[in-house]
Amino acid sequence: MEPILKARGLVKRYGKVTALNNCDFDLYPGEILAVIGDNGAGKSSLIKALSGAVKVDEGTIELDGRPMSFVSPLDAREAGIETVYQNLALSPALSIADNMFLGREIRKPGIMGKWFRALDRAEMERRAREKLTELGLMTIQNIGQAVETLSGGQRQGVAVARAAAFGSKVVIMDEPTAALGVKESRRVLELILDVKRRGLPIVLISHNMPHVFEVADRIHVHRLGRRLCVIDPRRHSMSDAVALMTGAMAPEKLNEFA
Ligand SMILES: Nc1ncnc2c1ncn2[C@@H]1O[C@H](COP(=O)(O)OP(=O)(O)OP(=O)(O)O)[C@@H](O)[C@H]1O
Numbered sequence: 001m002e003p004i005l006k007a008r009g010l011v012k013r014y015g016k017v018t019a020l021n022n023c024d025f026d027l028y029p030g031e032i033l034a035v036i037g038d039n040g041a042g043k044s045s046l047i048k049a050l051s052g053a054v055k056v057d058e059g060t061i062e063l064d065g066r067p068m069s070f071v072s073p074l075d076a077r078e079a080g081i082e083t084v085y086q087n088l089a090l091s092p093a094l095s096i097a098d099n100m101f102l103g104r105e106i107r108k109p110g111i112m113g114k115w116f117r118a119l120d121r122a123e124m125e126r127r128a129r130e131k132l133t134e135l136g137l138m139t140i141q142n143i144g145q146a147v148e149t150l151s152g153g154q155r156q157g158v159a160v161a162r163a164a165a166f167g168s169k170v171v172i173m174d175e176p177t178a179a180l181g182v183k184e185s186r187r188v189l190e191l192i193l194d195v196k197r198r199g200l201p202i203v204l205i206s207h208n209m210p211h212v213f214e215v216a217d218r219i220h221v222h223r224l225g226r227r228l229c230v231i232d233p234r235r236h237s238m239s240d241a242v243a244l245m246t247g248a249m250a251p252e253k254l255n256e257f258a
Pocket residue numbers: 014017018019037038039040041042043044045046
């Protein structure tokens with residue numbers, strides 16, 4: 001099977017800091033791939049490169065076998081890669097429906113250019129409700145409710161639902177359960193599994209080992225700006241993962257694959 005998203009030899013420098021140092025990456029259809037690594041290992045830089053938020057200095061990215069050169073997150077979105085960023089990127093004062101369609105608002109038909117036509121709020125609300133129901137998120141009562149009035153878990157749910165609704169090829173999630181309570185984290189993990197069941201592959205960046213081991217099919221261990229190895233959570237333990245991440249154990253010590 002060919003990877004749906006593949007990167008080779010990524011290099012990203014910020015002045016004297018090399019955040020990505022010849023990094024490879026593979027995501028296969030239908031899988032949840034966790035990316036783990038110590039602070040500063042370069043996970044966010046990798047995700048930013050894959051989602052078009054930063055331009056790499058060297059290396060190649062292929063989506064579905066086609067070379068990509070993203071210069072903005074919009075390029076990646078248009079290609080079918082949706083990203084849920086750590087800081088969420090939801091607009092608190094806007095409603096759930098408006099947030100779902102932020103940047104791709106539905107407008108009423110008409111002869112005038114796109115920006116002059118009125119927003120079709122009823123249609124956006126209908127579709128937002130449909131998506132949130134599909135993902136079992138209808139504990140959110142009022143689709144017109146402002147996002148700032150939702151709980152942390154509900155907000156994360158809206159962000160995940162938006163990514164699932166629009167990501168046609170890949171969904172990337174950066175620390176989706178950070179700062180959430182036990183119950184809310186559970187709901188978000190279930191959502192991630194739902195997205196996978198609906199056929200979308202997911203890249204999950206997380207420091208939370210129990211969460212990673214619960215949902216991931218494979219784990220990409222990132223260290224010093226590159227992929228150190230890929231491990232199978234069914235064959236290796238959390239302490240193996242942590243030892244690899246921190247450099248306490250060399251990958252040769254495991255019967256790793258990939
Ligand atoms: N915009 C930037 N300007 C300068 N240096 C940066 C920038 N972004 C990242 N870096 C540096 O690149 C390296 C990798 O950072 P990155 O955020 O990718 O790591 P990370 O693995 O996501 O870390 P964490 O788990 O702490 O979020 C770090 O040394 C960081 O200081």
